[in-house]
Amino acid sequence: MDPIVEVVALLLGFLGWVLAGVALPNRYWKTSTVSGTVITTSTIYENLWMSCASDSTGVHDCREFPSLLALNGYIQASRALMITSIVLGAFGIVATLVGIQDASPGRGGSCSSSRDFFNPMFPGIKYEIGEGLYIGWCSAVLAIAGGSCLTCSCRLATEEK
Template identity: 45%
Template structure:
């Protein structure tokens, strides 16, 4: 019981930390940064995230421009936005389910109900980690494909810090969610099973006495048969 409780507490710490990292990734500026490979003098640094594109000059002054239209964006940016928002929402609901389903809390009902809620929290965190992992990987794939494409002549970028933070948070959410799912195995081990008794025995295990017939009933039967 204590081991399962400690496992749930550790899973809650991992998943909450991962959810905080994933949530902080969404507004982080540096999703991609302009590369300095092959350049001798760098006068400006270009960087962008899911919401805006900025440039920072040599004096440290940044000028940013928000993406003017959501429908005019590239498909991968729209997909990353949707996946990251879904990851944050799933992690929020997973945190609520985890607080209700943990054995160290006094809400949620019986142990079996709390185990089901904890399993639901684990599934929510796993889905949250997968959404964040997919978004960061999709964005990184676009950056690396443009960087290693010799025919791409526009500004090339490198992976920003936000992608690494998102990957770390995704791994923590997935690990913690799996621990939540594995922690419910002990809650269903004490389920009552129907016990079958041998024929002629009751619930207490004693044999049922055979029906007794009185001698008077036998004599009455024989007396009736004599007059037939």
């Protein structure tokens, strides 16, 4: 196996795992939009754990979601998938560290939101995608890239033998 590909895969996987950990508690998974209003006095934003509002003076008021069973299905699924990705990512990093052969240190080496947003007759608050989702998407891309590098590294090793 090529040790450089293994180290790059480890770094990409680790960076993806860290970004998933940053995205999980981020408050801005979706934020209220300002389109169609002249004066915005408050902004509403949500994540997987709470809904918050902030006014123009900078005061934040947050309310945690009261019950797991009362949540929408996409929030329950998102919570489960994010926590699963962090747990499995930790196992993956440990497995990668154990499996790296030549790179020892001594050798140098959400659908309903968009539907409501574009519906001109929707009476509620319209939300835009927040920074938490972008961080989560970046972590997914990095994790997939790291896994692809590991897969290619294993494939190259079998072809050499």
